[in-house]
Amino acid sequence: MAFVSAVRASDVPDGSVQVCDLEDREVAICKANGQIYAIDNLCTHDDGPLDQGEIDGFEIECPRHRARFDIRTGEATRGPAIMPVDTYPVRVNGEEIEVEL
Numbered sequence: 001m002a003f004v005s006a007v008r009a010s011d012v013p014d015g016s017v018q019v020c021d022l023e024d025r026e027v028a029i030c031k032a033n034g035q036i037y038a039i040d041n042l043c044t045h046d047d048g049p050l051d052q053g054e055i056d057g058f059e060i061e062c063p064r065h066r067a068r069f070d071i072r073t074g075e076a077t078r079g080p081a082i083m084p085v086d087t088y089p090v091r092v093n094g095e096e097i098e099v100e101l
Contacts, residue, residue: 003091003098010095012036017051017060023101027088030071032058037071038088038099045081 006020007029018029019041028041028051039060041050048064059068059077067081074084089100 044083
């Protein structure tokens with residue numbers, strides 16, 4: 001596993017999501033309360049794009065059926081999703097957010 005450059009830190013304001021194509025997956029870079037997290041950009045209920053949803057605290061809501069996921073752990077916190085989304089370690093290197101894949 002290696003860290004790969006994803007996006008500039010300034011491109012992800014607090015409370016927002018930025019999607020990056022990293023290797024063979026679409027990763028949502030989320031920022032909440034000044035902390036940065038990386039999760040798969042697909043709802044485990046129906047593969048909806050999580051980046052189109054809203055961040056509320058440390059949860060992101062899928063815009064299709066309102067399933068929610070904890071962006072820190074990937075845990076499904078509200079149905080209809082029951083399976084978690086994958087999460088990835090992140091680090092900030094200078095101005096770049098890097099994700100470990």
